Each structure stands twice: as structure tokens, then as C-alpha cells.
Amino acid sequence: MHGTGLGVASPSTVRYYLGDHCTRLGTTVGIDDAVRNVGPEGGTSTFQVIGGGRVLFDSEVVTRDAVRQADVDVTGVRVLDLVVGDAGDGGYNDRADWAGLTATC
Template sequence: MTGASAIRPARPARPSAVRAPGAALTTTWAVTAPVTAPSALLTATATTSAYRFTASARFTPLPAPPTRDGYLSDLQWVSATNGWGPVEIDRSNGKQAAGDGTPIAFDGVTYPKGLGVHAPSEVVYHLGGRAARFTALVGIDDFSTKQSSAGATRAIVRGDGRTLLTTPTLTGAGGPIPIDLDVTGIRLLHLVVEDANARSSFDHTSWARPYVTVV
């Protein structure tokens, strides 16, 4: 591995378990990369009595977890996928270009902080087990409702693969839904928005004031 400061097996491997052609061996390694390294190249080599196998993969360290109370939109995310254009920071999701959304708003009330997305979307943040609560207001943004009432989505919050909350169907007429969740011990927080009416149009959804309180 290039650029790593430490790499060690997280659990023992059992090569004797591979006894027949096509059998698999799975093991886990713990990697600690330098803080200054944006990524590192992992190269694994396996040798048998007859063959030698080599495979490489790019390893990217997680962003630093929050050290104080604050908005998620001020933190670097781990990953972000979006159904229409990019995920917007402190703006509603607009069209295909970055920064083309309007201020986040529900029924005329604007919010300076948040994330603008469009179903299907998923934004992942590294909390590193340091946060205690996550609060937000999520709903169909005025950007959509001013054009059509057809938007309908569902917001899901997951922590380390476990579903913490699934909202009822979100519509412009129904307004946003407040979120207040215990996220104690959660390492990775997933903010997911799914389409709720089998139509992808006008599903512009905003996570307003997404805030984490640290332990």
C-alpha cells in the first residue's frame, strides 16, 4: 500500500478453508492512513502453490467527524448521489447545474442552512460516534410546489445501516416534517429521499437546518 501509516489484519485469515476450486477466502484489514493523504492505493497479493493473484483498490479516508454542534451542510460529506443535478448546499435543488436552486423554503418560509436534493438521493455523513442528536425539517421545497403539486417523496434516515426514521409521504400541500433523532454511537448517517408516487417529476426535496449536537 502506498501512503499508509499502518495496516494490520483485523481478524485472522484461514487459508486452510480454501480447499476446492472456486472456494472463497474473506478477511478484513484495518487501515490507518496519514491525515494529509487524500487517498491511498491498496494492493493485495495472494499466493498459492500454483498461482499468484494481485488486485488493487483505492482507499479514501473518511472526513473528520464533527467536534462541536453544527449544521451538516457545513461538513464534508462522505458521498452524495442525486436524481437530478448535484446535491445543493444551503440551496434548494434546482436544475442540472450546481448552484442554480433558490433559497430553501416551505410555504414561503426560507431557511439559510440545509441540503437541496431530488429523489432518488442519498447523502452520507461521518459522525464517528460523536453526535448525540440529529434534528432537521424535511419536505417538498417551494421550488417544486410553485411549478406543480405532483411532487411526492419519502425521507429516510439511517444510521450504520439501521433505519432510524421513515417519514410519511411528503407533498407540497402537506408541508415539511420535523425530525429529532437520537444518533448516539452512530458512525455513518445516511439521509435518503425516495420517490413516493412512481413519478420522478417535481420531487425537489430539502433538508432544512440539518443539525447535529455532539456528545
């Protein structure tokens, strides 16, 4: 359980302007527990952190039973994209969380 974060549906992109003022991005990515009340279908996503035209973090496929930790070096990044994909099975029931999202700036 995380007290803060960003919840999105897949596919999605959230863009932040860092302006080359930050050095680290930390988060735990996963599928929101709310999908368990909807049904067994879907609930898979991919998470990527993209900065400066490069993939800085790639979670690969995350299911509703797994989470991934990310501690990303964002030094020199002006524009940062948080990208969620549907993991190839469509976006149904893909409530994706960037939990505990923090930036060191």
C-alpha cells in the first residue's frame, strides 16, 4: 500500500518537464488492487520511463500479482515520459499505478 502515486489506464503517457534539474526518479509500478473486484480478465501492463529519447527503465510485462521497483538516473533529462502499455492483450482491466512516485531535484 502506498499513500501517493499516479494511477492511469493503459495505454497512456504522462509527460513531466524536469528541465535538467533532477537526478533520480523512484517508484513502484504495478496493477491496482481494484482489478481484483472486476474479474479475471486483463490486468497486465508494461511500464517504461523514457528520457532524452532513451528508455531508462522497462518493467517488461507486469501482472496483477507482481510489482517492479524502479530507481532511475534522470540526470540531464529535460522531458520525462512515463509510458504504460497494454502488454499485448488490450487495455481491459489495466489500471496501472506508479506508486510512491518521487523525484530528487
